[in-house]
């Protein structure tokens with residue numbers, strides 16, 4: 001797909017089903033993401049492909065983060081929230097591990113570089129024919145969720161990227 005066509009046809013996929021990208025395709029997508037411009041070559045991005053126990057831990061923490069925001073959530077709604085996240089064919093968490101040990105590149109520029117990486121990932125997945133949904137929500141700002149993907153409380157989750165075959 002030509003680049004302008006990919007940009008012009010990209011849109012969020014409201015519903016996804018299997019299959020998601022293969023391990024080789026995910027590798028390719030992360031390589032494309034890491035081609036983003038990055039002031040100072042800090043490489044602040046962290047890509048975590050959620051699998052197995054790590055995925056379970058992320059899912060549980062993300063559902064709980066939603067309940068912190070909506071305290072009236074019932075146990076059933078909490079379980080439904082977990083179910084919703086775990087149904088996603090593939091999830092890549094795109095984080096920014098801010099490097100504060102240097103003074104040259106401010107935090108906002110590091111976060112913006114990670115945003116560019118997330119958009120590269122989105123367009124590359126679209127180019128491979130997959131549907132993509134870029135999410136954040138309560139989970140992205142929750143320290144316990146960040147911890148499940150190896151981020152510190154003052155790091156950032158820039159995108160929770162859901163990938164799969166587009167239904168809608």
Ligand SMILES: Cc1cc2nc3c(=O)[nH]c(=O)nc-3n(C[C@H](O)[C@H](O)[C@H](O)COP(=O)(O)O)c2cc1C
Nearest residue numbers: 010011012013115133134135136137138158159160
């Ligand atoms: C930083 C960021 C965070 C987003 N978070 C959410 C989210 O939590 N939930 C959601 O439904 N969409 C989220 N989106 C997707 C936007 O809602 C979506 O891009 C917008 O509605 C425009 O639709 P389009 O992508 O189809 O053009 C997010 C997009 C960005 C860039």
